[in-house]
Each structure stands twice: as structure tokens, then as C-alpha cells.
Amino acid sequence: MQNLVDRMESITRQLKFFSRKGRDSFERFDLCAAMDAALELLEPSIKDRQAHIDFVRPDDATTLMANKLRIEQVMTNIVRNALDAVQDADVRRIEIAMGQTSRNVWFTVADTGHGLRGKTLDDLQEPFATTRESGAGMGLGLTITAGVVTDHGGTIQADDRSTGGTVFRVTLPKKEHSGD
Numbered sequence: 001m002q003n004l005v006d007r008m009e010s011i012t013r014q015l016k017f018f019s020r021k022g023r024d025s026f027e028r029f030d031l032c033a034a035m036d037a038a039l040e041l042l043e044p045s046i047k048d049r050q051a052h053i054d055f056v057r058p059d060d061a062t063t064l065m066a067n068k069l070r071i072e073q074v075m076t077n078i079v080r081n082a083l084d085a086v087q088d089a090d091v092r093r094i095e096i097a098m099g100q101t102s103r104n105v106w107f108t109v110a111d112t113g114h115g116l117r118g119k120t121l122d123d124l125q126e127p128f129a130t131t132r133e134s135g136a137g138m139g140l141g142l143t144i145t146a147g148v149v150t151d152h153g154g155t156i157q158a159d160d161r162s163t164g165g166t167v168f169r170v171t172l173p174k175k176e177h178s179g180d
Contacts, residue, residue: 017045019023025065025067026065026066027065027066027067027068028063028064028065029063029064029066029068030061030062030063031062031064031071031098031105031107031131032057032058032061032062032069032098032152033151034068034072035055035075035096035098035107036061037072038072038075038076038079038098039053039055041072041076042076042079042080042083043163045080045083046083049083049086049087050092051083051086051092051093051094052092052093052094053094053096054093054094054095054096055096056095056096056097056098057098058098058099060100062070062098062099062100062105063105063174064105064172064173064175065174065175066172066173067152070148070151070152071086071148071152071172073144073148074145074148074149074170075107075109077141077142077144077145078109078145078168078170079094079096080141080163080175081101081141081142081168082094082109082110082111082113082166082168083111084113085111085113085114085115085165085166086111086112086113087113087164088114089111089112089113089114089165091112092112094109094110094111094112095108095109095111096109097110100174103173103174104154104171104172104173104174105171105172105174106166106170106171106172107169107170108164108167108169108170109167109168110161110165110167110168111165111166111167112163112164112165113164113165113166113167114159114165115161115164115165115166116158116159116160116166118175149170149172151174152173153172153173154170154171154172154173155171156168156169156170156171157169171173
């Protein structure tokens, strides 16, 4: 019974984290700074899993107009999923890259983990869907993440890598308001 209570508390904490709206206002910020904040938050998990993070920073600033806290939540969730995926892998590597076009900024998170295990991104966006073993994770992170990305006018993609693991790509418009 205590394990069930602990699991329910964990689910509630995660739901509160991902459901926070934060500031409703949008601000201009650098995507690298948001990723740095997400990686700092995840540092204990990175060390615990003995994962190597390879963050390839773009030469130019990748700024966009968005809700910074919500984008940091998206990044945190995607990197956390990658950390979970590499936990039992022989090679625990996560590669992060980002860049921009004239209209969009994008970032990718690629891992050396177990891959999508035959699931599609649509499958994983279903509430309570997960590629993890039963009892590990609640299966809401990608549902909420996809909602935040869509709310910002962006897209999210996930594919298995030919070398093993998964790559997630998030693309977001640089401008959210017509007056920018």
C-alpha cells in the first residue's frame, strides 16, 4: 500500500510541474539559455545515470518569442525521457543540437537508448502511454509536452535512429505575435 501511495505522490508532483502555466506573457530569450536551465535542473539525474551530454551550440543566438518557462519544461521532459532511455544502455550518450531558419528555431535531442519500441509519436502522446516498464513513469510527459509545443505554434517529431535510440525534434516559430 505504501508503494502505491508513493507512486501517487510522484504522479501528483509531476502533474503539478508540467501543468504550471508560469507567466502567461511571452518574452524574447535565447534557446541555449533555456536548454542550459533544463540541463542544470537535470544534473542529478545525468550524474546518477552516468550519462554523457553532448550539447552542440549554434554559432549564432537562437532567440524566439515564447513563454520561457513552458519551453524549459518541454526541454526538461524530452531530456528526462532520453535519460530514462539510456539508463540501461551500454553507451549512455545524449546529443543535443539546435539551430534556426529565417522563421523558426529548432532543437533535437538524440539518445542511444532503446528507441521507440515500435510506437509512433502519436502513440506516445496518448495519456498514460510509455515505452518504459510498468510502474516506471506515468505516461503524461509527452502528452503535455506536445500540447505546449502546439500552443506555441510549433511541431514535435520523434523517430528511431538508424544507430539505435531515438531522436526528438522540436521546431518553434521565432515570432508569436504579429507586432514583433
